[in-house]
Amino acid sequence: MMKRFLILPVTALFFLGIFLVSQPLTAATSDMEMLSKKLYLEADLAFKNKELDKADNLLTQSLLANPANADAFFLKGHLSSLNEDPAEGLRLISRGLNINPKDLKALLWAGEAAVSLEDFEEADIHLKRLEKLCGDCAEQQTLLLKIEDASTQDQDEAEKNKPEQSEE
Numbered sequence: 001m002m003k004r005f006l007i008l009p010v011t012a013l014f015f016l017g018i019f020l021v022s023q024p025l026t027a028a029t030s031d032m033e034m035l036s037k038k039l040y041l042e043a044d045l046a047f048k049n050k051e052l053d054k055a056d057n058l059l060t061q062s063l064l065a066n067p068a069n070a071d072a073f074f075l076k077g078h079l080s081s082l083n084e085d086p087a088e089g090l091r092l093i094s095r096g097l098n099i100n101p102k103d104l105k106a107l108l109w110a111g112e113a114a115v116s117l118e119d120f121e122e123a124d125i126h127l128k129r130l131e132k133l134c135g136d137c138a139e140q141q142t143l144l145l146k147i148e149d150a151s152t153q154d155q156d157e158a159e160k161n162k163p164e165q166s167e168e
Contacts, residue, residue, distance in 0.1 A: 032065045032066050033065075033066050033069075035062075035065045035066075036062045036063070036065035036066030036069045036072065037062075037066075037069070039058050039059070039061050039062035039065060039072075040058075040059065040062045040069060040071050040072045040075070042058050043055045043056075043058035043059045043062060043072070043075060044075060046058060047075060047079065052079060052082075052083070055075070055079060056076065056079055059072050059075055059076040059079070060076070063076065068099055069099075070096040070097075070099035070100035070103065070106075071096070071100075071103075072096075073092050073093065073095045073096030073099070074092075074093055074096045074103060074105065074106040074109065076092050077089040077090065077091070077092030077093035077094075077095075077096065077106075077109065077110075077113070078093065078109045080092060081093075081109065081112065081113045081116065086112075086113040086114075086116035086117050087113075087117060089109070089113040090110055090113035090114060090117065090122070093106055093109050093110040093113060094110060097110060101129075102133055104130065104133060104134055104137065104139045105139065107126045107129050107130050107133070107139065107143075108126070108130065108139040108142060108143050110122075110126045111123045111126035111127055111130070111143040111146070111147070112143065112146055114126065115143075115146050115147055115150045118150070120147060120150070120151065123143070123146075123147050124147065126143065127140065127143050127144060127147060130143060
């Protein structure tokens with residue numbers, strides 16, 4: 001009999017708890033977005049000051065606070081590319097581009113990472129997206145030159161490695 005009397009208050013407390021807990025979650029999300037933005041700005045400053053390890057750590061924290069921070073993905077990807085891991089860089093920048101597909105600098109960085117990986121098809125995709133978004137803008141021209149330079153180097157290496165044919 002006593003159990004029946006406890007069921008109603010316990011159920012009421014349970015639903016009240018769910019209601020109270022769900023209210024601050026909305027505010028926490030906004031707070032986490034603000035924290036993520038702050039950490040990103042600190043990381044950007046550290047990056048500009050050549051404090052790359054600090055920037056990387058801050059970007060990781062920024063993404064933990066808000067996994068939808070495209071700018072943090074872009075900069076962390078660019079940092080990975082600069083640290084000789086263009087595959088990881090391209091992966092991170094691509095995640096950011098899924099969130100914000102029109103960022104010109106990110107498209108340039110993704111194209112540069114693809115060129116580093118000698119994935120010219122991927123680089124060309126980013127080049128075409130830049131052309132569509134901004135025409136002959138600086139980012140598009142920079143990527144176009146990098147693709148042309150890398151293609152020329154690949155052709156030169158292929159010519160050097162081609163076996164010489166002897167005349168008989």
